[in-house]
Every structure is written in structure tokens, then in C-alpha cells.
Amino acid sequence: MAVVYPLWQAERLEESAEEIERRKKQLEDEIDACTEVQGSYRNKVKKFLTIQEIWHISEMDYLIRAQYEEFLKKEVAPGSWRMYLKGFDRIKQHSIREQMETLAGRNKALKFSNQILFLPYHPDQELALQFERATKKAELVWDFSRKAPETMKRQIFVVLHSIISSGVNKKITCRNLLALRKFYNFCVKNHIEDIEKLELRQIQKFKESLSGKQEQEATMHVVDFSRKAVFLETDEIHWNANVWYLERFHFESTRINPANPVLSLSFAEVTNKGNRKLLQQYMKYGLGITHLSISNLRSEFIMIRRFLEWLDVRMAASENVCGVDEEIMEDYFKSRGISGIQEESYNSEVMAILHFFDYLMVKGKIKAVPFHKEYLLKKTFPTHHDRSVTDxxxxxxxxxxxxxxxxxxxxxxxxxxxxxxxxxxxxxxxxxxxxxxxxxxxxxxxxxxxxxxxxxxxxxxxxxxxxxxxxxxxxxxxxxxxxxxxxxxxxxxxxxxxxxxxxxxxxxxxxxxxxxxxxxxxxxxxxxxxxxxxxxxxxxxxxxxxxxxxxxxxxxxxxxxxxxxxYFLESKNSLGSGIKRCKRGG
Structure with a gap:
């Protein structure tokens, strides 16, 4: 029995059919414009996208690619899957290049989103070219839709782009990508919220998660690489980061030694968060306000950090350096005095720590310096070491x-x-x-x-x-x-x-x-x-x-x-030349 539709419904069905045909024609035109792809591969993509009711090649993504791969298993012989998939990728890449020719496409290009990023579909197709011959396509998939802190995912996104745009050879790029993937998986699993605030115990845990010395040597560099990439790329300097990379700062040339520059300052060794923050504030002042050379600042920094690390053990976690007294300071300097360091180095430590306490006093954190340098400084005696090179x-x-x-x-x-x-x-x-x-x-x-x-x-x-x-x-x-x-x-x-x-x-x-x-x-x-x-x-x-x-x-x-x-070989300079002989009793 024939189905009879009301007139308005029949018109809608007819309109819908016409719309579908129009969309199919539009899709076919878009795909056929990809002349670098063979006709048989184009036709297979047309068939698949039509079934899926996907009407623009710009809508193709990695998830649709995965569905297409399953579709091919029923359509073509196993030996041909790879070439048909390559055709699919070529069409998608053609679409990306067209999008990048528009201002809207370029503005959208490198923004983070909680989606899967498939590197061959990277908006910058110049970068994507380096993965053209990669056989393990699964290693090129970066899933930013995973349930994890977004700050950390955005940071991994930054590091990923730093790696693929570094311009180094493919072998190094692949090694760095593999290391970053392991690091990303660790961060997701351990709910790491901020890479810049990684603690030493967390880094150690990551190291222990790697199997054996060889894997550790091939992977652990990614921690420093990641922190540096994020620190250098942020719009504003993150003064609360556990490691500062001094490449970010534009110091006067008179403050740096270009042949042996200070590369970074690490605050992670100070586990007391309050003390760490005070040290960061002091170094911010030192780098930005004073005109001291960066190498001298680094030397003072290391001495103060060593003192704060000692306090981590000596004081309760709830206390900080502002609460130390003369007894604690006496114990610390006594421990340094018997450690075997030379008097000059010891005095440098006293003065470095004094400068730190002077800063805390000026900032109103303490009322007085808890030691008297006059009682601590030691007399120095120059020691000479013959170092001349033999003829x-x-x-x-x-x-x-x-x-x-x-x-x-x-x-x-x-x-x-x-x-x-x-x-x-x-x-x-x-x-x-x-x-x-x-x-x-x-x-x-x-x-x-x-x-x-x-x-x-x-x-x-x-x-x-x-x-x-x-x-x-x-x-x-x-x-x-x-x-x-x-x-x-x-x-x-x-x-x-x-x-x-x-x-x-x-x-x-x-x-x-x-x-x-x-x-x-x-x-x-x-x-x-x-x-x-x-x-x-x-x-x-x-x-x-x-x-x-x-x-x-x-x-x-x-x-x-x-x-x-x-001198004394000369007779006039003899020790005995001025002595006169006298008679006994004379």
C-alpha cells in the first residue's frame, strides 16, 4: 500500500533530497580539487564521507580517519589499506593548506583545544612534512582530550611544538617526542597540575617509572627541556616557577659572561615553600634591581640556598627562615666552619647570608639580623699554588x-x-x-x-x-x-x-x-x-x-x-762583615 504524505511534508522531503544532492555535489567538487590524489582513492573517500553524512573535507579529523580505516577493511584488500589511508591524509592536508590561506584559518591555527592532535594534520604543513614517511602513525597522535589538569596539558602542547619546530634531525626529534609522550603519560597518571612547579620527589618518581638505566638516560632530559620551553614561551615571567631559565631575561652585556653564561637557577632544592618563595623574591630583586654580575649573583644564590636546605632539616615544616635565632645561626656557621672550606669561601658565605637577611629586614619580614658578622668573619691568609706550565x-x-x-x-x-x-x-x-x-x-x-x-x-x-x-x-x-x-x-x-x-x-x-x-x-x-x-x-x-x-x-x-x-755572596753584605773581633774580657 502506497504511503500518502501531506503536501507540506512531501515538499520538505523533496527539498531535503535536493539539499542532500547539493551537498554531495559540493563534497565531490572539494575532493576532486585534490588532483594530487588518484581518482580511485578519491572515490573511496567520497563514498565513506557520504555514508557518514560529512559534507566538507574540512570536517575530516583523526577520529574520522580511524573510522575510515575500519571501513576500508570491508572495502579493499589488506595490502591496499595503507595507500587508501594515505589518499585520505592527502585530501585532509589539501584542506588544511587551503584553510591556512585565509586570515581566520591562520588565527585559529596554533591554539590549544581539548582534542586529539594528529601531527600529519598539523595546521603548519611545513612542520607536518617531517612526519611524511613515519610508519608508526599511532605515535603521531597526541590526545589532549584526556582527563587531566588543563594547565599541564597546555604546557605539554607548548613543549610538543617546541620539539617539532626545533629544526634538529629526525632521529633527535623522534627521541624527544618519545620522551615527551612518557612524561605526558606520567603527568596524567600522577595528576601533575603544573610542570613548572614539579618537586624533586616527583621528578625522582618519574625516573623510577622508567625501566633501567638506558631508558632513563634517553628520557630524563625531557623534564628540563619541558620546563625550559614553558618558561621561555609564557606571555609573562612565572616568578613562582621552580626553575628560572635566564635566557628569558635580557641582561646588560656588562653583567654576563658570554663564554660561560649562567643558564638557570633552581629553587626546587628548598622544600619549605615559604623559604623558597622568599628566596625567589630575593633573586627577583637581585636580577632586576641590582647591577651585580649574574655569575656573582649565582654564587650568592647557591650559598643562600645551601643554608635554606640545611634549615629544611633543622626546622619544622610550618616554620620559615624569618623565625631563626642566634643559636640556629651559630650552629649553621659552626657546621660550615668545620666542613673544610677555606677562610675566604667561609667569609663569602657569611656575607651572602647577611645580604639575604638585610633584604628580609628591609622588606619588614624580620626586625633584626640574627647574627653578628664581626664575630664570624675569619682572618684570611693568602695561599699560593705554583701553576706555571713547564718549558x-x-x-x-x-x-x-x-x-x-x-x-x-x-x-x-x-x-x-x-x-x-x-x-x-x-x-x-x-x-x-x-x-x-x-x-x-x-x-x-x-x-x-x-x-x-x-x-x-x-x-x-x-x-x-x-x-x-x-x-x-x-x-x-x-x-x-x-x-x-x-x-x-x-x-x-x-x-x-x-x-x-x-x-x-x-x-x-x-x-x-x-x-x-x-x-x-x-x-x-x-x-x-x-x-x-x-x-x-x-x-x-x-x-x-x-x-x-x-x-x-x-x-x-x-x-x-x-x-x-x-745578596749575601757579596762580601760587603755578609752577616759577619760588621762584627769586630774583641779580646776575651775586652
Whole structure:
């Protein structure tokens, strides 16, 4: 029996059928525009999307892809699934590229959402290209719809993009993605709310969740990588983060040592939250208000942090540093005094902790400093260590210097022939070398003194450096010796490479351990032997006080003894020359 519909309902059905046909035609046109995909693959996608009543390729996502994969199992032979899926991906990627050509699409591109992110469908198709040949597609799925704190998920999202946009080779990218996935799973399972506030015990727990030393070595770097990525990317500086990455701050060039920069400050070691916050506030003041060098600030920071770590054990969790008394401070300094540190280091700790308490007093946290520095500071006695490099070692290195890389050869000559600090050599600029009159000179910025020094240099080194600068097109403001990014050559890299090549070339039979500062002692000692005054030597080395310069002149006791012998060998200077013989009883 035929079904009879009212007129209005029949018109709606007819309209609906027409609408469906219109939508099908529109879908077919969109898919057929993807000419880079073969017709058979396009037709299969058309059939599937029509059944699912999906009318725009922009609506395709990873979940629909998973449904399409199941659909293919009934439609095509198993050996063909991969190619049909690849066709599906090509159509989706075509849609993404079209969307990114619009302003609305670009604005929407990289925003976090509680959805699944499939990396081949990343809005930035230039980034997605690196996953083109990945065979394990499941590893490219990042599920941000999981039930977990949103702050943490947003942070993982930031880290993920930091990894895939880093530009490193695919092997490193894959290793970092695998490590991040393990870290993300751990954070979800353990309800981590904020990566920047991870405690040491939580990091240890993550380490213990990894099976064996090999997996730990391949994975644990992701914790620091993640915290750094988040700290650097936030709109505002998170002063309450447990680790600060100083790359985020734009310090005056006079406050940093480009050859050995301070990379981070970690507050996580202080478990008392109140003390940690006070230390963070103090360091915020130190970094932002004072003009101290960052390396000096870091030294003070470590001393204060060590004291607060000691308080974590000594005091109840409910108390903080504002409640310490003279007895507690006496116990702490007594423990430091018997720890074996030198008097000068001990005094530095006393002053660092005093500065911290002075800050707390100014801020109204305490009424008085709970110790008197006058009773604690110790008298210091300069200790001298002979560090000069023997003539034999110097000559052997020079004879084998042509086996060293070009940069190391030239950097070594600055130590051996001029006596610069290694960090000064690493930070030399292209305009450092010049001629004044008939002499060659070098201009060196001294981090400690916050000023330039200008000293004469051997003409041979000047000529070698001018050739090197021309060869590599080094401009006046460029670093002469550069790292991979064009910054100053790292002091640690220089030292490591010198040790490596000294060992490789069997310097002193392979027993020689390169120490850059020993060459400053050597130059100072040679100059002093040549009767250069202490004052002249002080200015040449760039010291503030003569007492420091004396510490660089080696074998001083031997020199004094030798001078005494020479003096008293002369008859007029004999100890007995002024004694007259007298008769007994005279």
C-alpha cells in the first residue's frame, strides 16, 4: 500500500533530497580539487564521507580517519589499506593548506583545544612534512582530550611544538617526542597540575617509572627541556616557577659572561615553600634591581640556598627562615666552619647570608639580623699554588699545534703568548686587534672589572688573527671565536677540546691535564723574572689589587731564597762583615 504524505511534508522531503544532492555535489567538487590524489582513492573517500553524512573535507579529523580505516577493511584488500589511508591524509592536508590561506584559518591555527592532535594534520604543513614517511602513525597522535589538569596539558602542547619546530634531525626529534609522550603519560597518571612547579620527589618518581638505566638516560632530559620551553614561551615571567631559565631575561652585556653564561637557577632544592618563595623574591630583586654580575649573583644564590636546605632539616615544616635565632645561626656557621672550606669561601658565605637577611629586614619580614658578622668573619691568609706550565710542556704543545683544529691553535696562542683568561679569549670581538704606532695591541673586556683593558701583543699573533678575521669575514661586532649559533665560543667547550687534543697528541706522554689559568701564571712569572714591576704586571693582567697579582708569580719562595743567596755572596753584605773581633774580657 502506497504511503500518502501531506503536501507540506512531501515538499520538505523533496527539498531535503535536493539539499542532500547539493551537498554531495559540493563534497565531490572539494575532493576532486585534490588532483594530487588518484581518482580511485578519491572515490573511496567520497563514498565513506557520504555514508557518514560529512559534507566538507574540512570536517575530516583523526577520529574520522580511524573510522575510515575500519571501513576500508570491508572495502579493499589488506595490502591496499595503507595507500587508501594515505589518499585520505592527502585530501585532509589539501584542506588544511587551503584553510591556512585565509586570515581566520591562520588565527585559529596554533591554539590549544581539548582534542586529539594528529601531527600529519598539523595546521603548519611545513612542520607536518617531517612526519611524511613515519610508519608508526599511532605515535603521531597526541590526545589532549584526556582527563587531566588543563594547565599541564597546555604546557605539554607548548613543549610538543617546541620539539617539532626545533629544526634538529629526525632521529633527535623522534627521541624527544618519545620522551615527551612518557612524561605526558606520567603527568596524567600522577595528576601533575603544573610542570613548572614539579618537586624533586616527583621528578625522582618519574625516573623510577622508567625501566633501567638506558631508558632513563634517553628520557630524563625531557623534564628540563619541558620546563625550559614553558618558561621561555609564557606571555609573562612565572616568578613562582621552580626553575628560572635566564635566557628569558635580557641582561646588560656588562653583567654576563658570554663564554660561560649562567643558564638557570633552581629553587626546587628548598622544600619549605615559604623559604623558597622568599628566596625567589630575593633573586627577583637581585636580577632586576641590582647591577651585580649574574655569575656573582649565582654564587650568592647557591650559598643562600645551601643554608635554606640545611634549615629544611633543622626546622619544622610550618616554620620559615624569618623565625631563626642566634643559636640556629651559630650552629649553621659552626657546621660550615668545620666542613673544610677555606677562610675566604667561609667569609663569602657569611656575607651572602647577611645580604639575604638585610633584604628580609628591609622588606619588614624580620626586625633584626640574627647574627653578628664581626664575630664570624675569619682572618684570611693568602695561599699560593705554583701553576706555571713547564718549558718542556709548552714547547711540546707548540711543536704539535699544527695537529690541533685552527680555532684551538689560535685560542691557545692567546693564552701562551698574551696570558689572557680563557673566558676573555672566547669573548673577543672582531675589532679587538689594532696597531698603535709601531706596536700591535688587543682590546679585552673584563667581566669582573666591568671595563676594557688594552695591552700590547706579539706582532705574530696580530698578523695571524688579521688573516683569520679576513678569511671568515668576521665583522667588528662579531665574536672572533664562535659557537654554532654565532655566539661566543663556550669556555667549557674550549677546555674540553684542549684536554681532548692534548691527550690525542700524547702531550707529556699523555699525562698532561690542560688548565687554561696556568698560562696566566706562566706569563706573569716570566714577566716578573724579566724585572717587570708588580704595578705594571697588575695592569697587564687586569687585577684590581697588587696582592692578587702576587698570587700569579710562581716559585716566589725560591726567588726570594735565590736573591738572598746572591745578596749575601757579596762580601760587603755578609752577616759577619760588621762584627769586630774583641779580646776575651775586652
Amino acid at each position: 718542556a710542556v709548552q714547547m711540546e704543545i707548540l711543536s704539535k699545534l699544527h695537529f690541533f683544529p685552527e680555532e684551538l691553535r689560535l685560542m691557545f696562542l692567546h693564552l701562551w703568548g698574551i696570558g689572557l683568561r680563557a673566558s676573555e679569549v672566547c669573548a673577543l670581538k672582531g675589532d679587538a686587534y689594532y696597531v698603535q704606532g709601531r706596536d700591535a695591541w688587543i682590546k679585552v673586556y673584563q667581566i669582573k672589572m666591568k671595563t676594557y683593558k688594552r695591552i700590547p701583543i706579539p706582532a705574530a699573533i696580530y698578523k695571524l688573527m688579521k688573516v683569520f678575521i679576513r678569511k671568515y669575514h668576521i665583522e667588528a661586532e662579531d665574536y672572533v671565536f664562535q659557537n654554532r649559533k654565532g655566539g661566543a665560543y663556550s669556555y667549557n667547550t674550549f677546555r674540553t677540546n684542549m684536554i681532548k687534543f692534548c691527550d690525542k697528541n700524547h702531550i707529556a706522554g699523555g699525562e698532561y691535564l690542560f688548565q687554561s689559568h696556568a698560562y696566566r701564571h706562566t706569563v706573569a712569572t716570566v714577566f716578573y723574572d724579566d724585572e717587570v714591576s708588580i704595578q705594571g704586571l697588575r695592569d697587564y693582567l687586569g687585577h684590581e689589587h697588587e696582592e692578587m697579582t702576587r698570587q700569579y708569580i710562581d716559585y716566589m719562595p725560591k726567588k726570594i731564597s735565590k736573591a738572598n743567596e746572591k
